Amino acid sequence: MPHLKFYDKEHEQFDKYRKLLVSNHDAELICRKLARHFKFQFLKVRFFGKRGKTWNMAYSAFHCLRLVNEPSILIIVHELAHLYNWEILRIRSRRRRHCKRLITTERKFIRYLEKNNYWDMAYEGEINA
Numbered sequence: 001m002p003h004l005k006f007y008d009k010e011h012e013q014f015d016k017y018r019k020l021l022v023s024n025h026d027a028e029l030i031c032r033k034l035a036r037h038f039k040f041q042f043l044k045v046r047f048f049g050k051r052g053k054t055w056n057m058a059y060s061a062f063h064c065l066r067l068v069n070e071p072s073i074l075i076i077v078h079e080l081a082h083l084y085n086w087e088i089l090r091i092r093s094r095r096r097r098h099c100k101r102l103i104t105t106e107r108k109f110i111r112y113l114e115k116n117n118y119w120d121m122a123y124e125g126e127i128n129a
């Protein structure tokens with residue numbers, strides 16, 4: 001799936017979660033809970049900058065994330081899904097990084113968060129994903 005088309009599809013499916021933001025502290029908590037539940041490694045997250053002025057990234061081989069300050073649920077889930085797909089599904093080529101399997105993983109993570117009421121810690125803000 002080409003890059004831009006991937007984001008269209010992702011935004012269409014998860015629009016609501018682009019506006020649901022959490023504090024850095026809660027973002028890290030969500031990362032740890034998802035990693036524990038879905039049994040993949042997550043070591044560290046670092047936060048940088050302001051939304052729209054920096055980038056988010058998964059360092060899959062190092063099990064680390066770089067996220068914008070106060071990220072949206074979609075940003076967290078997207079970058080964590082890269083760690084999961086890399087480690088558990090072993091999808092490692094650059095070309096396949098933004099594939100349908102990433103959306104499947106994102107959906108799985110979001111369902112789990114919803115089921116466990118993690119929305120309590122989120123607040124609505126401007127789109128940031």
Ligand SMILES: [Zn+2]
Pocket residue numbers: 078079082098
């Ligand atoms: Zn990505």
